[in-house]
Every structure is written in C-alpha cells, then in structure tokens.
Amino acid sequence: MKKYQNKINKIRSFALALIFIGFVVMYGAIFFRENPILVIIFMTLGLICMLGSVVVYGWIGLLSTRAVQVVCPGCGKYTKVLGRVDMCMYCNEPLTLDPALEGKEFDQTYNKKK
C-alpha cells in the first residue's frame, strides 16, 4: 500500500531536500578546485537548487493561504486540507471536504479533475 502524506508537509520536505542537495552539490565543487569550469558548474547547480527551494517555499506560503483549516477528528489538532482529499499533518488521518466522499477509502485520485 502506498503511504499518503499531507500535501503541504510533502512539499515542505521537498523544499528541504532541495536545500540539502544544493549544499551537497556546492560542497562537491571543493573536490574539483583544480578545474575552475567544473567549480563554476557545481556552484551554479547548487545555487539553482537553493533558488528552487526558495521558490517552493514561497509556493507553500501561497498554497497555505488557499488551504482550508479544519480540526482533525483523529487527533483534535488544527490541520490544513488542500484539494478534495488530504491527510492530517499530525496523525495522517484521511480528511475530505466533499461530503460525497465521506466514509470512502482514501484515494489521491479524487483530487484529479475528471
């Protein structure tokens, strides 16, 4: 079975991974310090990853304002729902905003438009 995650959390971990990749790539430039062209390529790649992360973080901010805040019935905490179906940020309880989908098995495909 595929593991589902809250969408905002998922995007956030992706942005964090991009920062990490950017650091690793820039660090890699040290090993090629004899070759200035490679250093420039690695530094640029690392910078692109970090800039991408900044963009993704900005995108999360935008998405967060559009997400609906609900109280999770599973853990009682406030969580944000993006799209028709999403998971709780804290306990991964499936949540839906569509009464027609209530009680149905969680499926990510409900978010796709028909």
Ligand SMILES: [Zn+2]
């Ligand atoms: Zn919960």
